[in-house]
Structure formats: structure tokens, C-alpha cells
Amino acid sequence: MDEARLRSLTPAVLGVLVRRGADFAAAEDAVQEALIEAVRTWSADPPRDPKGWLVTVAWRRFLDATRADDARRRREELVDEEPPPGPAPAVDDTLQLYFLCAHPSLSPSSAVALTLRAVGGLTTRQIAQAYLVPEATMAQRISRAKRTLSDHGVAPARRARGRFDRPGDVATVLRVLYLVFNEGYSGDVDLAGEAIRLTRQLAARIDHPEVAGLLALMLIHHARRASRTAPDGSLVPLAEQDRGRWDTSAIAEGVRILRAALARDRLGEFQAQAAIAALHADAPTAERTDWVQIVEWYDELALLTDSPVVRLNRAVAVGEADGPRAGLAALAALDDALPRHTAVAAYLHERDGDVVTAARLYAEAARKAPNLAERDHLTRQAARLNTARRSP
Template identity: 85%
Template sequence: MDEALLRSLTPRAITALVRRGADFPAAEDAVQDALVEAVRVWPADRPHDPAGWLVTVAWRKFLDAARADTARRRREVRVEREPAPGPAPAADDTLQLYFLCAHPSLTPASAVALTLRAVGGLTTRQIAEAYLVPEATMAQRISRAKRTVSGAPLDRPGDVATVLRVLYLVFNEGYSGDVDLAAEAIRLTRRLAVQVDHPEPAGLLALMLLHHARRAARTAPDGSLVPLAEQDRGRWDTALISEGVGILQAALARDRLGEFQAQAAVAALHADAPTAEETDWVQIVEWYDELMRLTDSPVVRLNRAVAVGEADGPRAGLAALAGVEAALPRRTAVAAYLHERDGNLATAARLYAEAALRAPNLAERDHLTRQAARLNARRSP
């Protein structure tokens, strides 16, 4: 069974049903039922037109559900008068489904879950395992999201920026369970970049590829984190780096700079440096200045402080860090790093220990705890 094919056909089937009058929750349920049927039937009798088969079977599933629901009798009469769909429409409405799943009324967590389910074609179990929550909890989250967007038309312009943020949230979840969310986000972003005539989706794709290229070097065999400066650059995926840089250059050439293109430019400069010492920190600071102009987000200011500390010295970095709010996650860890580089080991050790208590995950907490212990050992007689 070609699972990748079924997942790629899922959004087309959902949008075909919605355009024929099904509401989103009913269309999504019907397509999921059709996918189960495909898994049962296709190994022995694969259709010549898989997309058309999936739409047809999903439409029949929808009609069956409508007949069983007394409250929908009136709509059943209307839909039964229409001819059953034959081949799937040539137009790919996946882009509109991206917009629907990134509806502004949804929370980020719900938008991510609905995108993975409807556009990515993942099962509720797979999504739940990826996010380390019970399947029932994820099912409720997805059901609420479907009810929220039910009735929203597919033909209204959507917000590409919101879709990109949702996909980046998926990418940053990384890997857990049997679903590689980073790879899934890359796959979905590739499809989006083809459909949207704007360089920002390409910028996000380049950013994902450049980050993903370093994945193998980010952790040691024991699972501990390896900071960028200490990573074995021989383990970086040069093919992904080359592809990411090429996509970024084409996007930048369109002269419509956006935040993901600027972030990708920073990632490309890191990837281009043969060693950590040869990193062009001055140019990285310039790109963070562009990001400040585009977004002025606290995270950008935090990352810029690190870059300033590398380009102009740790005291300049600490001065830049002073403008970053104290409650921002990872600010304390950055302060610890800059104080260590400035030679203030006592303060750095204390701040590493504080940062460990606020770490968002176990791997980061362990890394920061080891940093504090390392400095305390250096200070001991």
C-alpha cells in the first residue's frame, strides 16, 4: 500500500466534497472512511484513477452518513439529485485547505493538529503519539477544530503568513512517535511553495532544509544536546544545504524580503562556515537587524544579542541582551553564555543553573545542568 499516495490525495478529496456541499467535519470523516476502504481494497485491485476512486467512495460514505442522520434529511434530498462525482477535478484545492486549517479562530495547537490530519493525512493516533498526548485528547482537539471551521467557505483568500507559522510550529516539534514531524512539515511546505506566488513559502522551505541538514549532528550518541559550535560539521547533510541555499537565493532574487527568508539567510551563513570560528557573525548581525525591522520580536532580539556577542565581544552582547525582557525563555541561558565568555564564571554557573530550572525539555535541562557543573568544577580548588 502506497501510504504516501493516500496522504497526498487526502486534501484533494476533502476539498472536492466540501465544494459539493458537505461541511468540513463530515467531509473529513467521509474521506477517512474512504481511506480505510482503500487500504482494504487497493492491494488486490488498485484503481486506474486513485484520486477519482477516493472522491467517489468518500462521497458515497458521506451520503450514507447523511441518510443515517434524521436532522440532515433535507440536505440528503439535495445532494442525491446531483450526479455522483467521476474523476477527481484537475484543480488542486489543497491551498484553500491550508488556509482553512490555519483559520484565525483556531488556537495554534488546534491549527497544527487539523493541518496534520486534513492536509497531511495523518491519523489521530499518529498525531497524538507525535505530541505525546492520549489519543482521546487529540481526537477531542481535532473535533473541536473541525466544528470551529465548519461552514467556512473555501473560496475566500487566506492568510499565507498564518499558514507558514503553523507549518513552522509543526517543523519545530521535530520527531517523536512514529511520525517525523520535521520531515512532514518539509513535505507540506514544498507543496505550499509550489502553489503560492510569493517568496516567503520558499524562504520557509529553505530555512527548514538548512536546519534539517544539521539534525544528525545535534545530539550525541547518549542523546545529549550538542551546541552548534561543537557539532561535527562532517555530519551535516550537504545535499540539503545545497538545496536550501539554492531555494533561498531564488527567493531573495525576487526582492520581496520576509522574515523566513531572513532567518534562512542566517542559517545559510552558519552552514557556509567550515568551522565555528570562521562564521561570519558581522553579516549575521546585519540579517538580525533586517529581522528586527520586519518583526521586532523578543526572540529575534535574543538571537541578535548572541550574534552581537560573537561579532563585537561578550560585553556588547550583554548590552544588547539588556533590552530583552527577563521572562523570555532561554534569555537566562544566553546571559550565562555571555558571562562565561566574559570570564565571569561564578555568575555564569549560577545563571546556567537557573536556566536549567526553566528549560522547556529534559535534554535542554540536562545540557544546562552540565554547563553549570562544568563551571563550578573549574572554580573549585
Template identity: 85%
Template sequence: MDEALLRGLVPGVLGILVRRGADFAAAEDAVQDALVEAVRTWPADPPRDPKGWLVTVAWRRFLDATRADAARRRREDRVEEEPAPGPVPAVDDTLRLYFLCAHPSLSPSSAVALTLRAVGGLTTRQIAGAYLVPEATMAQRISRAKRTVSGVRLDRPGDVATVLRVLYLVFNEGYSGDVDLAAEAIRLARQLAAVIDHPEVAGLLALMLLHHARRAARTGPDGGLVPLAEQDRGRWDTGMIAEGVGILQAALARDRLGEFQAQAAVAALHADAPTAEETDWVQIVEWYDELARLTDSPVVRLNRAVAVGEADGPRAGLAALAVLDGSLPRYAAVAAYLHERAGDTATAARLYAEAARKAPNLAERDHLTRRAARLNADRSDRSR
């Protein structure tokens, strides 16, 4: 069973059902039923037209559910006869579904959550992890969002900023390796950039390309995490970097700065440095200042503390860190790194161990644990 194929087909199948008249919530339920049936039957009897098969089965599930619900009986008057099985139109409804999920009646957080679940294919648990809320809370949020857009057709675009946040979260989820959606997010960002003339759309696409260009170097042969400063830059995709930089420069030239353009500028400065030692940290600090002004985000200020530590020394970085909330995600890891650079290896080892316990994924936890162990071993050797 090719799960990647199924994930890629879901948006198109869902879009077809909605365009045929199914409300969003019922359409998603029907598509999920069709996916379950596909997992059960495809290994022994794979269809020649997977998308057409899913559309046919999902549409039948929708009709069955509609007819079985007496409260929805009136909807049958509006439901057309079941289309004959056969090839389905080669129409990509994915972007239209993103805009539906970014409907003005939804809060930004609900719109993002609904899109990640219904179009991106992430589980409720994964979305809850991204928001740092309990899974039950996220499940209720998604259910309410589905009810809100129920009956809304695909002819009312939503908020572009919300769509961009959705794409960014999808990209980050894929980039982490838990769910490989990074390439799909880039594809959708390209489509969005082709139809919407907006510098922040271009900024997001540039940011994705610049990050994705480093993907091959982010892990070692053993699967362990490789920090940016230690990556083999010869493994970076220079063609993708050049494309990202070109898109970013064109966006910045329009003088309508937004947070994705600023983030892309930071990524471009990293990509432009032949070695870690040649990174222009002074400019990176300046871009983080712009980002902080645009977003007032504590996470941005956390990243800025790292950049300050590189540009002005670890003591300056620790001073910038001291004014932030210690409960921020990855605060302990940043503090550990800056203390290590300042020569306080005992504090650094303790903080690396603390950060490892709080790490959001196994790769990061293992990396932080190894750093703590290395510092402790070095201190033990010196004490002998």
C-alpha cells in the same frame, strides 16, 4: 500500522470529502472516524488502495452523520449518490486545504491552529504548547475556527502570510523530533513556490532547506542534542545548503525583504562558515537588526543578544540581554551561555539548571542539565 502513511493520506482524503460537498467540520470528523477504523482493521486486513479505502469509509461516515441529524436533513438534497468504491483521483488537495484554513474570516492564530490540527495532524495539546496557552483554550479556538469555515468551499484562497506561518510552525514541530513533519512542510513549501511568485515563499523554502540540511548533525550517537557550534559540519547536506542559498539569493535580488528571507540569510551565514570560529557574526547581527525592524519580536532580540555576544564579546551580549523580559522562553539558557563565556561559571551553572527546568522538551532539558553539571564539576575540581 504505518502511522506515517496515515498522516500523509489525511489531507488528500479530507480534501476529497470537502470537494464532494461535505462541510469542513463534518468532513474532519468523518476522516477521524475512518482513521480509527483503519487502526482497528488494517493490521489484520490491509487494503490494496489505502487512500481509496479511507475515502470510502469517511464518506459513508459523513453520510450516516448527515442522515442522522434531522437539522441537516435539507443538506441531503445537495449530497450526491455515494460514489462507487474504486481508485480515487490522484489530486493533492493539501495546499488547497491550507488556503481554506487561512480563510479571511479567521484570525491568524485560529487559522494556524486549525491547519495544524486538521491538515498537519498535530494534537490539540501540541498546538497549545506551540502557542503557550492551556490545552482547553486551544480546543475552544479550534472548535470555533471549524464552525467558522463550515460550508466554505475550496474556491476562496486565504492569506499567503498566514499559510507561510502555518508551514513554518509545521516545519518547526517536525524539526523538534516530536512529530516528524519537516519533510512534509518542505514538500508543501516547494509546491507553494511553484504556484505563487512571492519572495517570502521562496525565503521560507530556503530557510527550511538550510535548517534541514543540518538535521543529521543535531543529535549525537546517544540521541543527545548537539549545539550548532559543536556539530560535525561534514554531516551537513551540502547539496541542500547550495539549493537553499540559491533560492535565497534569487529572492533577495527582488528587493522585497521579509522576515523569512532575513531568517534564511542568518541560516545561510551559519552554513557558509567552514568552522564555528569562522562564522561572520557581524553580518548575523546586522540581519538580526533587520529582523527586529520587520517583526519587533522579543525572541528575535533574544537571538540577537547571542549574536552580539559572539561579535562584540559576552559583556556586550549581556547588556543587550538585560533590556529584555526575563520570562521569555530560553532567556535563562541564553543568559547562562553568555555568563559562561564571560567566565562567571557559578552564575552560568545556576542559570543552566534553571533553564533545564523550563526546557520545552527532554533533549533540551538533558543538554542544559549536563552543561550545569559540567560547570559545577569543574568548579569543584578547582576548589580542591
């Protein structure tokens, strides 16, 4: 039984049930039961039409649940007649499912979990392992998300058709996929790889330059994955990474996708971020990075987002392009409570030759670090400077 094949069929099967009249929550439950049945039986007797088999079994599970629940009797007008057997229709509702899972009533964490379940086809256990939370906790999160959609009347896909071309809808879906990507990977699920797979699906179904921009950004960032950590698990900064370990084919694909998106002259934040990533990837060494052009892209990105985090990263780029004191001047205009502000200040002070201040700030930044790997890296930086300062 091919698990990847099952996962790829999940959104199509779910879409069929929703289109037939099942509400999202009930349809998703029925599809999960059909998948369990497929895992149990397919190895011995695989069907000739896997999608049709899943649709038939899931629809019957939905009917059984509907008829058994007195509170849902009003739905029986929709489901009184079971569709005739035969091949499943070739209609693809994956795009609709993306937007349902990114419904504005859901929190970001709930939208991510629901996207991984309904569109990605992952099990609750796999999602829980990836997020390092108990399976029961993730099950509750997914159940609440589905209940929220039901409470907001998100039912048959036909009710929602026509609203998927609004920019806000696309932006919400992309934000969810970006959150999935940034979670990285743990357990037996590579969330970064899963985000790329899902974004490829979306790019194949919707012609939007920001979808292409996000896919390009993911590909270029993911291409550096093998060089981001040392054998002992410690972080390796971009400037110190072994560029020979970068995946040049993924970078080339990302750059090709980005160029096509930029040619449409509808710049968005993910395209701008991808352009910055591409400039880093294009440099043969850290010293030959085109920092002046990177600053220009950060200026564009700041206009698009007005994000203090973007301005923080711009201060680093200014420090590289125009010298550390220019970077410190740009940093001084920002709130020092920003995440990574202290770490950036430490780096720029070190570049300016003030190792005493830099060591103190690295140690302070380590205490504020959001995760162990970053804390260890910053602690090592502080120790390195203190050791060098004390050496004769």
C-alpha cells in the same frame, strides 16, 4: 497498499467533496472512512484509479451520513444527485485546504492538528503519537477544530475563493507549518520532515517569497539534524557540531531557494531567518562564522517582527561579533523573564571570563528549562565550570 500514496491523495479527495457542497467537517469524516476502507481492501484488489475510487467511496459515505441525519436535511438539495461515475476531476484544492485549516478562529494547536489530518493525511493515532498525547485527546482536539469551522460557516471551497492572496492568510498558513516543523519528531511520524513535505506542496501551488523563505529555512535547519545530539541523546550546541555530518545537498537546495526569494526584494521574517541559518551553514568552522553579517540580518529581522526573542538572539550575535561585554549590554536592555535569557547571560559571562557568575546562571537556567534535554545540557555546563574552577 502504499501508505504514502494514500496520504498524498487525501487533500485532493477532500477538496473534491468540499467543492461539491459538503461542509468541511462532514467531508473530512467521509474521507477518513474511505481511507479505512482502502486500507482494508486495496491490498487484495487495488483500483486502477485510486483517487476516483476514494472520491466515490467518500462521497457515498457523505451521502449516507447526510441522509441519515434529520438535522442536515437542508443539505439534501445540494447532494440529491450522485455525480456519475468516472475519473475524478483533476482540480487541485490543496491550497484551499491549507487556508481552511489555518482559519483565524482556530487555536494554533488545533490548526496544526487539522493541517496534519486534512492536508498531511496522517491518522489521529499518528498525530497523537507525534505530540505524545492520548489518541482520545487528539481526536477531541480535531473534532473541536472541525466543529469550529462549521460554526463559522466554513463550507464549500467556492465560498472562500478569492481571499487566498491576502498576506495575512499566507502568514497564518506559514505560522502553522513552522509550528509543525518546530515540534521535531517522535513516535513513527517525523514532524519536521512532514512540515518540509507540506511546505514543498505549498511552494508548488503559491508563488510567494515567504513560502520559499520558510522552505529554505526548514531545509537548512533540517540539514544539521544528524549532528544535533550525541549518542547518549544529549544536545550538541551549534559551535560543537560535527559539520561533516551536515547534509550539504539540503543546504545547497535551501540556499538556492533563498537566493531566488531574496532577489524578488520582498523581504519577510522567514527569508531573514533563512539568511541567518545560511550564514551559519556556510561557515567551515564555528570560529569563521560571519557574525557581523548575522547581526545585520538580526537587525532586519527585528524591524520586521519587533520580537523580544529575536533581540535575545541578536544579543548573542553581538557578543560574538563585538565581544561578550557588548553582548551583555544588548542583553541588559531586554526583560530577564524572557525564555533562555538566563542561559544567554550565562554564556556571555563565561565568554567574558566570569566563570563563577556563569556557573550560577547555568544552574539557574537549567531549573527554568522547558524540556529535559535542555535542562541536562545546562546542568552539564554548570558542572563543567564548577569542576574547572575547583581544579588546581
